[in-house]
Amino acid sequence: xxxxxxxxxxxxxxxxxxxxxxxxxxxxxxxxxxxxxxxxxxxxxxxxxxxxxxxxxxxxxxxxxxxxxxxxxxxxxxxxxxxxxxxxxxxxxxxxxxxxxxxxxxxxxxxxxxxxxxxxxxxxxxxxxxxxxxxxxxxxxxxxxxxxxxxxxxxxxxxxxxxxxxxxxxxxxx
Amino acid sequence: xxxxxxxxxxxxxxxxxxxxxxxxxxxxxxxxxxxxxxxxxxxxxxxxxxxxxxxxxxxxxxxxxxxxxxxxxxxxxxxxxxxxxxxxxxxxxxxxxxxxxxxxxxxxxxxxxxxxxxxxxxxxxxxxxxxxxxxxxxxxxxxxxxxxxxxxxxxxxxxxxxxxxxxxxxxxxxxxxxxxxxxxxxxxxxxxxxxxxxxxxxxxxxxxxxxxxxxxxxxxxxxxxxxxxxxxxxxxxxxxxxxxxxxxxxxxxxxxxxxxxxxxxxxxxxxxxxx
Numbered sequence: 001x002x003x004x005x006x007x008x009x010x011x012x013x014x015x016x017x018x019x020x021x022x023x024x025x026x027x028x029x030x031x032x033x034x035x036x037x038x039x040x041x042x043x044x045x046x047x048x049x050x051x052x053x054x055x056x057x058x059x060x061x062x063x064x065x066x067x068x069x070x071x072x073x074x075x076x077x078x079x080x081x082x083x084x085x086x087x088x089x090x091x092x093x094x095x096x097x098x099x100x101x102x103x104x105x106x107x108x109x110x111x112x113x114x115x116x117x118x119x120x121x122x123x124x125x126x127x128x129x130x131x132x133x134x135x136x137x138x139x140x141x142x143x144x145x146x147x148x149x150x151x152x153x154x155x156x157x158x159x160x161x162x163x164x165x166x167x168x169x170x171x172x173x174x
Numbered sequence: 175x176x177x178x179x180x181x182x183x184x185x186x187x188x189x190x191x192x193x194x195x196x197x198x199x200x201x202x203x204x205x206x207x208x209x210x211x212x213x214x215x216x217x218x219x220x221x222x223x224x225x226x227x228x229x230x231x232x233x234x235x236x237x238x239x240x241x242x243x244x245x246x247x248x249x250x251x252x253x254x255x256x257x258x259x260x261x262x263x264x265x266x267x268x269x270x271x272x273x274x275x276x277x278x279x280x281x282x283x284x285x286x287x288x289x290x291x292x293x294x295x296x297x298x299x300x301x302x303x304x305x306x307x308x309x310x311x312x313x314x315x316x317x318x319x320x321x322x323x324x325x326x327x328x329x330x331x332x333x334x335x336x337x338x339x340x341x342x343x344x345x346x347x348x349x350x351x352x353x354x355x356x357x358x359x360x361x362x363x364x365x366x367x368x369x370x371x372x373x374x375x376x377x378x379x380x381x382x383x384x385x386x387x388x389x390x391x392x393x394x395x396x397x398x399x400x401x402x403x404x405x406x407x408x409x410x411x412x413x414x415x416x417x418x419x420x421x422x423x424x425x426x427x428x429x430x431x432x433x434x435x436x437x438x439x440x441x442x443x444x445x446x447x448x449x
């Protein structure tokens with residue numbers, strides 16, 4: 001009986017040793033130890049409340065709202081900011097909050113139906129539709145099908161004309 | 175004529191009130207700096223009115239951001255908002271019993287064969303008179319759902335734009351009244367043609383004592399803090415009166431949501447029982 005207990009003790013010692021050897025993943029937030037488990041923090045640090053230093057912290061924080069674009073001489077991509085030249089037209093396409101052109105492709109019917117949609121149109125939406133129609137009709141032999149929704153301020157054009165429309169809008173500086 | 179006016183106490187109140195605030199003249203209004211620049215649309219404008227006399231005094235002109243006060247009047251989105259506001263708190267208590275819940279019906283009403291009648295196993299089957307109801311309403315049925323965040327934002331901007339375009343949006347300096355008598359505010363609303371039902375919006379939910387006491391018993395003149403502004407109440411009341419502070423809060427909040435960088439937390443799916 002005594003030998004049995006000895007054996008058990010040895011086994012328990014072994015398991016504790018074994019558990020300490022088991023690989024423990026510290027990589028996630030949940031598996032890493034809490035500060036209370038560690039005890040005292042050995043890293044030296046100092047607390048500063050100077051506003052001068054806080055400026056550098058603030059610089060690292062992401063802005064809460066999308067900032068206004070700063071005009072540049074050259075751009076690395078095809079994106080251009082909306083300039084005041086766009087106001088000479090009868091219509092106006094308001095950029096999204098991320099300063100992108102609101103022209104999208106909607107794919108339906110499992111990839112069969114492709115519809116281009118131009119949103120946030122202000123002013124004379126019918127004039128814009130007519131000018132787009134004149135431009136896009138050259139691209140395709142088929143008659144262009146489009147829908148103007150003046151109430152919700154969008155134009156839908158059947159077919160994938162996203163890049164063509166974006167090109168046309170950037171050329172016209174709208 | 176004079177007698178009838180005296181009967182309604184109009185003349186008396188008017189005298190009483192204008193005498194109190196006779197020498198309160200023009201207050202200087204600082205110009206509003208609109209936050210986010212806009213290109214095509216022009217800033218909308220609204221008069222700032224006073225609340226301390228029955229007759230309207232214009233204290234100044236304010237600029238309003240067109241992205242909030244001059245959006246498309248999307249009545250479809252207003253309808254979405256109103257439908258959501260009525261449905262999300264509606265629980266249907268209509269209830270019917272199924273064949274298992276109706277009392278009795280445990281035994282076979284007549285033998286399977288030999289009677290010449292149709293075969294049946296229970297007198298509470300849905301085919302029987304007094305039987306259970308198949309696929310009937312079950313209580314309680316919640317109708318809760320969450321409207322997408324930007325549909326809610328667009329609903330607010332649409333409603334505010336409609337109110338401004340229809341001349342039902344008024345801006346006042348503050349809600350300080352000279353008296354706590356209900357007749358004063360009733361007369362003020364009537365004189366300024368604000369319509370029978372009026373919604374006053376202030377910045378915080380602690381409002382001046384006089385207006386709370388005056389409108390306490392009037393069911394169609396209501397007070398609301400800026401955080402409670404909603405489409406249903408705006409459409410329900412004839413006119414919407416914003417204080418200057420409430421206007422600033424509402425406009426800056428809506429503009430922030432229209433231009434915010436990280437929309438993950440507001441756009442992600444609404445979770446019930448969130449801590």
